[in-house]
Amino acid sequence: MIDEKELAIHPIVPDSVQHNARIVSNIRALTASLFGVAAGTLGLESLPGFIFYFFGTAIVSFFIYSLKADSKAESYFFSPMGDLWAGDMFGGLMSFVLTWTLFYGLCKA
Amino acid sequence: MALVANAINVLGILFLSHAVYSAWEHSLLPSSSLPPSPSSILPQALDPKINLPLDIVLETLASVFFLCLGVVLSSPSLKPIQWSAWAGRLERCKEARKYTEFGVGGGNPYENLEERPGFLDIRGANRDFAEWIRHSKTT
Structure with a gap:
């Protein structure tokens, strides 16, 4: 449980929190459009496309966790569940749909 | 490390463009407009209905996988948020x-x-x- 006393004993650096959140959101924005390209090329429709996106997002989260955060998520993210595993999951959804529809139209129609 | 990440990115982009071009070429074939046979295991709503040959599907998935790896590897490293770890690294470097x-x-x-x-x-x-x-x- 994180309370005021815990924060007073172990203070956190807001600059680093911001920097980490920006990097995660950059990675998510880039990879979301990549997943859109793949989903459109494969010709996925409706539910399988969204499942593909969430599956890919989970893989990217695992990459960040193992390659960037040295498998210690709590020392790089204030709340690992919200900032790393589910962070910006729906922010990339719109760019995913954009490139998904574009490449579906290019390769199918 | 940056060199490896860039190499992975370039390889991924090459394979991805090749896969997308192959999928487009495949869509021009007259046989490609036939619907694929429905899956026997998955329910109807979850059936991906992929109408592509297996090698194009595998190439697309592998290139996207490698591009994700390259994007994560080439992004700048995270900073520790605990003040003690952050300040300790600051004094050492x-x-x-x-x-x-x-x-x-x-x-x-x-x-x-x-x-x-x-x-x-x-x-x-x-x-x-x-x-x-x-x-x-x-x-």
Whole structure:
């Protein structure tokens, strides 16, 4: 449980929190459009496309966790569940749909 | 590490463009407009209905996988959020100990608290000023 006393004993650096959140959101924005390209090329429709996106997002989260955060998520993210595993999951959804529809139209129609 | 990440990115982009081009070429075939046979395991709503040959599907998935890896590897590294870890790394690393401008750098984030000027001896300054005035009057 994180309370005021815990924060007073172990203070956190807001600059680093911001920097980490920006990097995660950059990675998510880039990879979301990549997943859109793949989903459109494969010709996925409706539910399988969204499942593909969430599956890919989970893989990217695992990459960040193992390659960037040295498998210690709590020392790089204030709340690992919200900032790393589910962070910006729906922010990339719109760019995913954009490139998904574009490449579906290019390769199918 | 940056070189490896860039190589992975370039390879991924090459394979992805090749896969997308192959999928487009495949869509021009007259046989490609036939619907694929429905899956026997998955329910109807979850059936991906992929109408592509297996090699194009595998190439697309592998290139996207490698591009994700490259994007994650080529992004700048995260910073520790605990103040103790962050400040400890700051004091150890060489370029952070260099002074870039007044009050910035030096490696110690608490430096402006640790090295503060003491209290000004206002009575002593007053006495010195009076002395200086007296000297200037006599000369």
